[in-house]
Amino acid sequence: MSNTKNKIKVGVVTAQIKWFGRAQHDSEAKEFKLLALTLGYEVAAEFSQKLDRPHSNTYLSKGKVLEIKQASEDMKLDKILISSDISPSQSKSLESAFKIPVIDRSGLVLEIFEKHASTNQAKTQVALAKLNYQLPRLTGLWTHLDRERGGSNVSKGMGERQINVDRSLLRKRITTLNDRLAKIATRHEVQTKQQKSKLNICLAGYTNVGKSSIMKEITGVNVKAQDDLFTTLSTTTRQMLSKFKPDILVSDTVGFIRDLPPDLIKAFRTTLASLLSADLIIHVCDFSDPNWEYKLRSAYQIFTDIGADGIPELLVFNKMDKVSTANKFYLQKSYPNAILVTTHAKEDMKALRLKIESLFQKTFIRKKLSIRQDNSSYIQYLYRNAVIDQIKYCPKTIKVSASMSSEGWKKFDKHFACIDC
Ligand SMILES: Nc1nc2c(ncn2[C@@H]2O[C@H](COP(=O)(O)OP(=O)(O)OP(=O)(O)O)[C@@H](O)[C@H]2O)c(=O)[nH]1
Ligand SMILES: [Mg+2]
Numbered sequence: 001m002s003n004t005k006n007k008i009k010v011g012v013v014t015a016q017i018k019w020f021g022r023a024q025h026d027s028e029a030k031e032f033k034l035l036a037l038t039l040g041y042e043v044a045a046e047f048s049q050k051l052d053r054p055h056s057n058t059y060l061s062k063g064k065v066l067e068i069k070q071a072s073e074d075m076k077l078d079k080i081l082i083s084s085d086i087s088p089s090q091s092k093s094l095e096s097a098f099k100i101p102v103i104d105r106s107g108l109v110l111e112i113f114e115k116h117a118s119t120n121q122a123k124t125q126v127a128l129a130k131l132n133y134q135l136p137r138l139t140g141l142w143t144h145l146d147r148e149r150g151g152s153n154v155s156k157g158m159g160e161r162q163i164n165v166d167r168s169l170l171r172k173r174i175t176t177l178n179d180r181l182a183k184i185a186t187r188h189e190v191q192t193k194q195q196k197s198k199l200n201i202c203l204a205g206y207t208n209v210g211k212s213s214i215m216k217e218i219t220g221v222n223v224k225a226q227d228d229l230f231t232t233l234s235t236t237t238r239q240m241l242s243k244f245k246p247d248i249l250v251s252d253t254v255g256f257i258r259d260l261p262p263d264l265i266k267a268f269r270t271t272l273a274s275l276l277s278a279d280l281i282i283h284v285c286d287f288s289d290p291n292w293e294y295k296l297r298s299a300y301q302i303f304t305d306i307g308a309d310g311i312p313e314l315l316v317f318n319k320m321d322k323v324s325t326a327n328k329f330y331l332q333k334s335y336p337n338a339i340l341v342t343t344h345a346k347e348d349m350k351a352l353r354l355k356i357e358s359l360f361q362k363t364f365i366r367k368k369l370s371i372r373q374d375n376s377s378y379i380q381y382l383y384r385n386a387v388i389d390q391i392k393y394c395p396k397t398i399k400v401s402a403s404m405s406s407e408g409w410k411k412f413d414k415h416f417a418c419i420d421c
Pocket of ligand 2: 225
């Protein structure tokens with residue numbers, strides 16, 4: 001039996017706008033509940049409502065507000081979570097009706113990010129996103145002072161003045177955090193430039209699809225992977241297990257979720273920048289998830305939003321151990337350029353590495369060179385940066401057939417005078 005004694009008891013409200021389909025509603029409801037469980041909340045009550053459009057004051061209908069109010073009193077709920085993003089004034093109206101905190105979807109995602117942030121950068125990014133989220137929600141926090149102003153020494157408008165003080169404090173803090181992030185971003189740019197001589201690939205996709213598990217297998221580095229949402233928040237970069245030249249660096253990064261709160265996208269721009277500088281995006285999709293197609297589309301939407309849609313992509317369908325042979329067949333036919341894998345199948349991870357290498361090699365240019373024996377630095381450069389197809393040591397020269405990117409050859413030509421055979 002799970003220990004629910006000290007858990008925060010929440011009521012989860014899924015509000016559906018009628019013209020969205022049932023499948024989408026079910027998927028969103030399930031995902032929202034999972035977000036609550038990720039935070040360790042006990043989901044003690046669930047409510048749902050179909051709306052033609054949201055009510056301007058309370059988002060939910062009057063009847064639904066009364067139903068939730070009654071249930072939350074009876075069950076002694078601590079918080080109400082609402083699956084949509086609601087306006088600050090709607091949130092204020094609902095809180096004054098329920099007399100307990102109301103958290104909308106963006107607020108909940110922010111809480112998870114806050115819980116999982118471990119590096120200085122991630123903590124700063126989340127703090128910034130949270131402040132931007134709180135700023136328009138300040139109204140209402142201090143209005144009790146105005147309501148109590150009948151008392152002798154509290155003057156009229158004190159609550160409003162306190163809000164203005166808080167607002168200006170929050171703005172100052174936002175500026176400080178923005179400055180700190182700008183410095184982190186500059187350091188990141190320097191590191192990226194230093195690694196430009198290597199090939200950079202980035203694992204991306206919806207949260208919990210298996211990105212970190214793949215990272216572990218193809219780099220041999222033990223990164224954290226678990227059945228939870230947003231386990232990874234900071235980018236980790238490691239070298240892929242491969243003899244390929246130049247070296248291939250793999251970055252694992254924050255997972256996506258549909259409608260990622262804009263404050264988070266803004267705050268996480270440095271982390272997401274590793275996607276923009278990638279030579280190849282490994283887009284991971286969990287095909288065993290009944291809503292894989294919807295999640296795949298949401299991930300593509302985020303690629304477009306951040307400007308990563310023009311970067312070459314390899315689509316990887318993961319968790320194929322949970323998929324029937326018929327479905328595998330359908331998938332391979334529908335997505336002929338994708339690769340189907342199971343993370344813990346060694347041969348699949350090897351096939352993935354080979355596929356990545358072959359995609360790079362396809363863009364390479366092959367040249368045959370004849371290099372004087374005493375020019376060993378030429379050969380060293382090639383060993384570091386090119387795939388050597390053939391090498392033959394003759395009495396005075398070394399004959400090499402090598403493949404490299406056009407940029408690699410440009411650098412080679414700039415540094416060394418060489419003779420094409
Ligand atoms: N059955 C099965 N489970 C897998 C496979 N690959 C990963 N998983 C499981 O999926 C869960 C999520 O894996 P992660 O690697 O943490 O996923 P992620 O995409 O990095 O998730 P976030 O960092 O939270 O966005 C873990 O419980 C893994 O063990 C697979 O091929 N088959
Ligand atoms: Mg991860």
